[in-house]
Amino acid sequence: MPDRIASIPAGGARLKILLLLVLLGLGLACWLAWRDFQRFADTPLALQEAELIDFPRGASFSSIVDELRSRQFSNEPRVYWKLLSRQMQIASRLQAGEYRLEPGTTPRQLMSMLAQGKVVQxxxxxxxxxxxxxxxxxxxxxxxxxxxxxxxxxxxxxxxxxxxxxxxxxxxxxxxxxxxxxxxxxxxxxxxxxxxxxxxxQRWPGRDPGVPVKSIYEALILASIVEKETGVDSERAQIAGVFSRRMQIGMRLQTDPSVVYGLGETYDGNIRRRDLDTDTPYNTYTRGGLPPTPIALPGLAAIDAVLHPAAGNALYFVALGDGSGRHEFSNSLDEHNRAVRRYLIRRKQQ
Incomplete structure (x- = not known):
């Protein structure tokens, strides 16, 4: 009987050692798992080049991870992605959309992108x-x-x-x-x-006094004509000035782009005398005033030119015909006719 009692402490010591070893083993396993999880979170995804990936609206967290795995960007266990989202406290904030993944993107960075909604623009x-x-x-x-x-x-x-x-x-x-x-x-x-x-x-209240357009819509119409008449920034205010003076004295605008717009899909790239003589709502040779609608989408420069036209006396302009896109401006019809002849000579020489 004494011998049996004496053996109990020895057995208890072995049990304590065994429990300690188990705890140490569990601790080591947890540490190794944590280290592996951290490696996963901060190791770049398997991307050889930039990739676009689209997560549709209503996509679940699991479907997002499955998409990443199906694209072979990551083969890590799904639980790692779940743990990462919980660690970053963003599991409920992931946003659908199209994302651009660059080489070097880590799972942690991707989760941050999804939480912030940094979709491709x-x-x-x-x-x-x-x-x-x-x-x-x-x-x-x-x-x-x-x-x-x-x-x-x-x-x-x-x-x-x-x-x-x-x-x-x-x-x-x-x-x-x-x-x-x-x-x-x-x-x-x-x-x-x-x-x-x-x-x-924003621009209408600051227009120059005396501009002939009476409404924002009229300004838009005239700006569209100015836009189509020249692609040279420095000339827009001059051309707006010509049209403004024509409107002020009741002279017809006589602008080819408006006639072309009125021809619609029948326009073949050449405007002919019969086109200028055929009356349509957009023929500014046969009708006075502005056409009924804009003829194009004017930019801000054309709008500003109409609201602040250049001062002067010119009533006519014609292309120089030298390839620059610029025009020659004239105060009288005689001057304009001479400018037209110079233009025709240049065209013939070219």
């Missing part, structure tokens, strides 16, 4: 002088935009944007606009329309 540029038709065609070619405009006529588009006329021509500011995957062509159009409205409303 695409850019669409509206070119000065485009017509509304050209704008629609360009939007239709923009891959990634949801297409809502096909099937809508111009009047419907104008109505949806709150434009009072059936023709929305001119009401979109030439500028570069950012969009993200999921946006529509109509949303880009709305941004451009709102930008044009702001630009006109």
């Amino acid at each position: 695409h850019h669409f540029t509206i070119v000065e002088g485009w017509t509304f038709r050209q704008l629609r065609l360009a939007l239709a070619r923009e891959a990634g935009l949801n297409q809502e405009l096909p099937g809508l006529d111009a009047a419907t588009v104008a109505h949806r944007l709150g434009i009072e006329t059936d023709n929305p021509e001119g009401w979109f500011l030439p500028e570069t606009y950012a969009w993200v995957r999921g946006d529509s062509d109509f949303s880009v159009l709305r941004h451009a329309h709102e930008a044009m409205q702001r630009a006109l409303e």
